[in-house]
Amino acid sequence: MMTPPQQQPYTDEARRQLAQTDDIRRDLQASLEARRELGPGYDEHFLNALVEKLTATVRQQVASAPRPPAPSNHLGRNERTAIAICSLIFAIPLIAIAGDVAQLTGILAIAVMVALVNFFASR
Numbered sequence: 001m002m003t004p005p006q007q008q009p010y011t012d013e014a015r016r017q018l019a020q021t022d023d024i025r026r027d028l029q030a031s032l033e034a035r036r037e038l039g040p041g042y043d044e045h046f047l048n049a050l051v052e053k054l055t056a057t058v059r060q061q062v063a064s065a066p067r068p069p070a071p072s073n074h075l076g077r078n079e080r081t082a083i084a085i086c087s088l089i090f091a092i093p094l095i096a097i098a099g100d101v102a103q104l105t106g107i108l109a110i111a112v113m114v115a116l117v118n119f120f121a122s123r
Helices: 012-038 040-064 077-122
Strands: none
Touching: 012 040
16 A cells, blocks of 8 residues: 655745745735725725735745856866867968968967967966
8 A cells, every 4th residue: 555645844934935925815814804894995905905915025035035146157177178179170270371371470370379269268
């Protein structure tokens, strides 16, 4: 025979939210009963009170919600390695073309550019 799954105990946060929900439910029930007694002339007041209570609850929940960590702009180790490999692969034909067109100056310019790309990728 299978036993029913055991219910997990509520966390403090879940208990707090349940208590808030019960408080809101009681407030709304009391407001609804007051509205019935006072008649339809107080509909706008009832709606305004309802909106205020719900807005306050939502703001409190949003304020207490954990914030996700900010994304990092740094490259990971694998990304830096990929940039280094690609820069060397592209440097070979660029050095050949620069060496043919501008001789030593072109080769040095390409070497400096490859070094700068790898330097800034490693930061």
